[in-house]
Each structure stands twice: as C-alpha cells, then as structure tokens.
Amino acid sequence: MSADTRLSDVDEPTFSGLAERHRRELHVHCYRMLGSFEDAEDTVQETFLRAWRRRETFEGRSTFRAWLYRIATNACLDLLARSRPEPATGGEVLWLQPYPDRLLDELPAGDADEPETVAVTRETIELAYLIAVQHLAPRPRAVLILRDVLGWPAKDVAELLGDSVNSVNSALQRARAGMREHLPAERQDWTGGEEDAGTRELVRRFTEASVATDIAGIAALLRDDVRCSMPPTPGLFVGRDAVVSDWAESGFTDLEHLRAVPTSVNRQPAVAFYHRREPDGAYLPLTIDVLRITGGAITEIVTFHGDQFPRLGLPARLPADEITE
Template sequence: MSAGTRLEELGMNGQGGSDPVVSGLGEVDEPAFSGLTERHRRELHVHCYRMLGSFEDAEDTVQETFLRAWRRRETFEGRSTFRAWLYRIATNACLDLLAKYRPEPATDGEVLWLQPYPDRLLDELPAGDADEPESVAVARETVELAYVVAVQHLAPRPRAVLIMRDVLGWPAKDVAEFLGDSVNSVNSALQRARAGLREHLPAERQDWTGGEQDARTRELVRRYTDASVATDVDRLAALLRDDVRFAMPPTPGLYVGRDTVVSNWVEEGFEGTAGLRGAPTTVNRQPAVAFYLWRKSEDAYLPLTIDVLRITDGAITEIITFHADQFPRLGLPERLPADSIE
C-alpha cells in the first residue's frame, strides 16, 4: 500500500479545513508524515512564539515538535484531531525548553530574549472567521509585542493554560488532559494567569492600533520617521505620551516616561547621528519603521535598527527597537541605494 493511499484512507491528505479525527499513523512513511505536519507549521510556530517570545526558539521548538511527533506517531490514537495532538506536543516542548533555559519568568517589564515576528509570515495563518470578529481581534492582538511581553511574565504552566484557553479557545477538560492536570487545577491556573496578565498589559488595550492602519496612524508614523531622520529630539518628544516605554532587547534596560526616554537617546548620541533613512513597515501587526545608515564605503544605506511602535489615542506609548540582525527575517531590504528615498 502506498503512503498516498494510506493517507487517503485516513482522510488526511486534503488541503484546508480542520483535521478529521483519525487513527493509524504507524504505517505512514516519513515523507508522507512530513507533508502532514508541514501544513500546521505556521500556526504551531506562532503558538510557540507566544509561549517563548523568541522567533528563533519557536523555530527550534517546532522542529523538536515534528521530531517528537514522528518518533511517537504510533501513540496517536485518534481521540483528538491530528492538529490538536501536534499542539499538545508543541506545548510540552515549549515547557521543556522553559524549564531548561528560563526556569524563572521575566521580571520588571523586560524580556531580553524578545524578537519580532514578520507580518508576511503571519499572513500565512488561516484566515479568521469574518462572522466572528472577536476571534479575529484576539488573533491579531495576541501577537502584538505588548501581549507577548506580558505573557513572558507568567510562570510556564499558567502561561500555557492561558494561551490554550483564551487564545486557542480550548475547553478546560481538553487542556487538563493535554497537560496531565485536573480541570480544577487548570481553572485555578487560568485565574492566576489572567490576573498576572492584567498587571503587565497596557490599561487601554482596546485602543491599540493593530491590523489595518488608519490615516491618523500613518501620519503619526510619517512624522516619527521624519523627526528621526532629522534627529530632532524635540519633534520626537512631542509625539510621545508622558508614560511612553522604550526598550531595545537584548540590550538590558527599560525606560519609562518621556523625559527618561529622551534623556537616554541624548546620552546615547542620537542627536549626532547623520545620514539616516527610514522606511515605514509593519511588524507583529503593529506600525514600525526600519532605519538605515549611510555607509560611504558601500555607497548605500545599510540596516541599522527597526522601531516597533504602539500607538494609543494619537500618541506613541511604546517603542521597542531591534537590531539590524532582524532585517533579513523581516523581509526588509539589505541596503538602500543613495537615491532610493527622497
């Protein structure tokens, strides 16, 4: 019997839609099994990213998930969908990584391992149901950096419970089975996680700018870009809210308040920077600006940093800056020619 025939019998070789309840993976060969798992790669990667906050760690964990799934394929009994089975393995792989490398959650608002997630890859996720705008909003808001950062402050198991219950929408009974806990334990962990999340999320979460950007947001991003290119600290300060937050992972330091943030920029020599160009973009479903610095030896502008912005009620309330090593992953140009931007 061919692998293709075997998959047809299992009802698992179609494209799109949800996985049916199936059984009998023991006879599926490795190439066929790989094709089966690959269809879920992006959503599992985003799930691991929420859990871990790091794009690279999420990639490693997805690979570990697929390896574990292949090695344990004969244990799949068809009591749940194949997709749910993979989520269980992925969640446990994340918990194992956290136990080994990050036994303690983040503190003081800093997440030094934080990395951005490219919007072009988020576009690969299955489209949300237009009849359920709440689920679409949850999918968008739970990949924004403020949410990812807040989640990193939770202990690993409550973190997993929160994501499976509130993001994936799974029943407490299923989460309890996946994690080997009781329903009461899961409900208790969810309460703790929700309380902890509220402590670290912005109060005005419903006012975030995510998804499609309106004209007001685009204009604010343009003004921010222009002021940055001109290294005009006063113009930049005017765009910031009083309680703005600034961080630059993996560099330690969280700066809170307009005066504190601006003072840090001045101390770091921002005003003396010359030859900047800025290219507006989006990252983690948020507005962002990629900055390039003129290099005479290359006769081009080369990647410098990318600022990911959170905008609330017409003012910038958070700036998270990432280094140039993130440009390739984000699909940004590796250089801008001298005449690329007026």
C-alpha cells in the same frame, strides 16, 4: 485526519506533508509561549521530530492538529525548563524578537470573519501582549494561551498538562490576574489591524523626525508615560523625560545620513532605519522601531537591532542615492 487513520502506517514524506500544513500556526503558538522567533523555529522542528517518532501514540481521539499542539506545548515547556526556568521581570523581555506580518498572513483564516476572533488574534500577537505573557510562569502561561487564545476546554488542557480541571482553572485565574498587572490599561484603545489616516500621519511624522534626528520633534509625538526598550540590550525607560534623556546620552543626535523604510510587524506599525556607512557608499541596517499608538500618541517603542532585518523581509542595503518616502 480521520479517527481511523493509523499514523504508524504512514511513510515519512506523507507524514511531513500532513504536519507541514500546520507549521505556521504551530510556530505562532510557540512564539507566544517563548517570545523568541528563533526559539519558536527550533521548537517546531523538535515538535515534528517528536511527532514522527511517537506517531503510534496518535489514537484518533483528537484531531491530528490538536495532537501536534499538545506536542508543541510540551516541547515549549521543556525548553523553558532547560533555558528559562524563571519568567521575565521588570517589564522587559530581553529575548523578545519581532514577528513579520508577511508571515502572520500565512495563518489559516479559520473564523477570521468573526470580529471577536480577529481582535483576539491581533491583540495576542502584539508586543505588549508578548511582553506581558513572558512574565508568567511557564505552566500558567501555557494554560492562558491554550484556554484564552486557542479556546481549548479546561478538560483538554488538564489532560495535556497531566493536571486536574480545578488546577487548570485556578492557574488560568492567576494567569489572567498576572496579565492585568502587565498589560496597558487602555488596551481596548490600541490601534490595530488596518491603520487609519491619523495613525499613518503620526508614523510619517515620527519617521521624518527620526531621520532628521530631531529629538524635540519625536518627543512631541510621545505620550507622557511612553515606554521604550531595546531587546536584547537591558534597559526599560518609562516616561517622556527618561526616554529623551536616554536618546541624548546614547548619541542619537550625532547620527547622520539616515534613511527609513516603513513596515509592520506583530500587527503594529514599524519603521526600519538604515545608516550610511563609508566606505560602503550604501545605507546598511541600523534598527527597527515598532510602535504602539494609543489616542493619537506613541505609547511604546520597542527597538530591535539590524540583525532582524533579513527575517522581516527588509532590504539588506539601500543604494546611496535611494530615498525612501
């Protein structure tokens, strides 16, 4: 939108059309801030409502897109102040939800041809990043995302937060230090983007062993320091022995009649599992495992419940005679 455009003269349908062009990127921004797909959806709606009601405050000093980002960031901070004033602790995020790749594909290309931009975009949507950033206090979190992900100048971030540039720079340094405490040290070695043959083979072996409830087979694919969690169920298990013990105690080996559908979320390989239920005579959603793979081994498994299947575009059921490779 040009600097001389007066939003106060725009009718609601026209305004909605302008705002809708930015829905997906604003949703991803709010998702990074909040860690919850559902909360991000609500916050984008709140952003559009605030923008419409305050349209006369758009003075054209920034782009319409940047103006929306300012409103969205403040809406996120308001939500966090109301419902999650304390950041996550202990390495797990109970409110974490997955983000389907098919929706991430809707993001505008921008400078996607630049390898560095592609890497930043991919890494900052992976679950390990989302988990780490949720351990930051809300304002340093906003500073980190605005500066390091969106590339905003410190002056613009300071104006958004009503703070000084020095305070923003200090918050950024603290946030970066906090991220280093929670991000895996081998982050540069993560698989991401297009999966190579080795990754596909590892996912295939993991899928087959899981369908067969072969704990020993799965354990052989895990790194010694593997991490497993299942939000919103509390509990973070670190280390192969702890993970395998939890699976055994939870009755995993007693499961029968499983089917699996490969997919991808948060730019990571994932496997959706279905369990045959009687008397339905069909396979219904059970869980989805999102994998982080490093150096030919599984280093993290984040498991989500079956209620996430519809959002991820997965079938609501599989016929009893359907076998998914």
